[in-house]
Amino acid sequence: PRMSVLTVSVVLVGLYAVCRCMIPWLVQSNSTLALLWYDFVLEMTLDLLTRTTRPQRLLRAVIINAVRGDPDSVIRAIDHFCKHTEWAMNIGDEKGAILDSVVMETSPSTVLELGTYCGYSAVRITRLLPPSTRLITVEMNPDYACVIICSELSSTKMRLICPTWSLRRSGSGG
Numbered sequence: 590p591r592m593s594v595l596t597v598s599v600v601l602v603g604l605y606a607v608c609r610c611m612i613p614w615l616v617q618s619n620s621t622l623a624l625l626w627y628d629f630v631l632e633m634t635l636d637l638l639t640r641t642t643r644p645q646r647l648l649r650a651v652i653i654n655a656v657r658g659d660p661d662s663v664i665r666a667i668d669h670f671c672k673h674t675e676w677a678m679n680i681g682d683e684k685g686a687i688l689d690s691v692v693m694e695t696s697p698s699t700v701l702e703l704g705t706y707c708g709y710s711a712v713r714i715t716r717l718l719p720p721s722t723r724l725i726t727v728e729m730n731p732d733y734a735c736v737i738i739c740s741e742l743s744s745t746k747m748r749l750i751c752p753t754w755s756l757r758r759s760g761s762g763g
C-alpha cells in the first residue's frame with residue numbers, strides 16, 4: 590500500500606507539473622492551441638471540478654482581494670487572477686493602458702461598449718469618466734451580465750444592457 594501511495598503521489602505531481610508548466614510552455618507559440626487549452630480543456634475541467642464558472646471564480650477573486658469602491662483594486666485583482674490563476678478574455682493590463690489613454694485624450698460625453706464580459710474594461714473606463722459622463726455596456730450572455738450585477742461592479746456611471754434578458758422576458762427566443 591505504501592508503494593501505491595507513492596505511485597499515486599508521483600503521478601499527481603507529474604500531472605500537476607504537466608498542466609501548470611509544460612502545456613502552457615508548449616502552447617504559448619500557437620494561439621489556436623492556447624485557446625483550446627485555456628478556453629476549452631482547462632475551463633471545462635475547472636468548471637466540473639469546482640462546480641463554478643470562470644466568471645464566478647474571477648469575481649470571487651475580486652470579492653476577496655479588491656476593496657469595495659476602489660476600481661483600481663478591482664483591476665489589480667482581475668489582472669492578478671488572469672496572470673497567476675486562470676486566463677480570461679479581459680482586455681488586460683497592457684491594452685488596458687492604451688484604452689485608458691484613449692479615454693483620457695478624447696474625454697467622451699457618452700461611451701458605448703459592446704461586450705462587457707465580467708466588467709473589467711467597463712470598470713477601467715468608468716473610473717476615468719467625469720461625473721456627468723455615462724458608460725453604456727452591452728453583453729449578450731446573461732451569465733456574464735448576471736455576475737456584474739451580483740458583484741456590484743456596476744456604478745451609477747455605468748448602465749449594463751443584456752438584450753438576451755429582454756428577449757427571454759418577451760418570449761421571442763434568445
Ligand SMILES: C[S@@+](CC[C@H](N)C(=O)[O-])C[C@H]1O[C@@H](n2cnc3c(N)ncnc32)[C@H](O)[C@@H]1O
Binds near residue numbers: 679706728
Ligand atoms: C472579449 S470579451 C469582452 C471583454 C471586455 N470588454 C473586457 O475587456 O473586460 C467579448 C464579449 O462580447 C460579448 N459579445 C459577443 N457578441 C456580442 C453581441 N452581439 N452582443 C453583445 N455582446 C456580445 C461576449 O459574450 C463576450 O462577453
